[in-house]
Amino acid sequence: DGGITQSPKYLFRKEGQNVTLSCEQNLNHDAMYWYRQDPGQGLRLIYYSQIVNDFQKGDIAEGYSVSREKKESFPLTVTSAQKNPTAFYLCASSMTSGRLETQYFGPGTRLLVL
């Protein structure tokens, strides 16, 4: 089955702790994205990567870090500098850039602060 997987489904973070959210895709997509969704709000872009070993900040990158060492994987680390991390985190991927680029989403990770 082709698709995007995210793990874990739920993640609990203690104050001062860094946590890493996993995102893997086997769709052979070039581009991958991380979004954050807060209750009743739309999605906000955290980071994106269009090729391996390259990534760019989105609108709300502060307190987050990413890596893109493999085409299939784009992990997101929520650092202790992110003071309000409680949210639904969504990973997406797309095959091509350009006008017809279509993003598909993984099932999401819900991050909660203890």
Add this chain to the structure above:
Amino acid sequence: QKEVEQNSGPLSVPEGAIASLNCTYSDRGSQSFFWYRQYSGKSPELIMFIYSNGDKEDGRFTAQLNKASQYVSLLIRDSQPSDSATYLCAVKGSARQLTFGSGTQLTVLP
């Protein structure tokens, strides 16, 4: 002004009626427009995309785009209770990244 605006709702329609969801955007250089459906607690799933002015139909769904008015809409014909969800409008602007609206919550009443 928000870049992509949607009425938050909730919008309620009776089963079998037409649901009309609206979205406006501010970036005149926007090229592509997407509608996603998101059930409560789940991730968004793509319903349709449109990039040319006019209508695009796919089953019970019709997307309408008017670039002059910077307006895109989604019509759902013969609405079913299973259509009850939040509908997200997403716009690919001149910066080539998707910007999402905050979504419209739709409830289809049996």
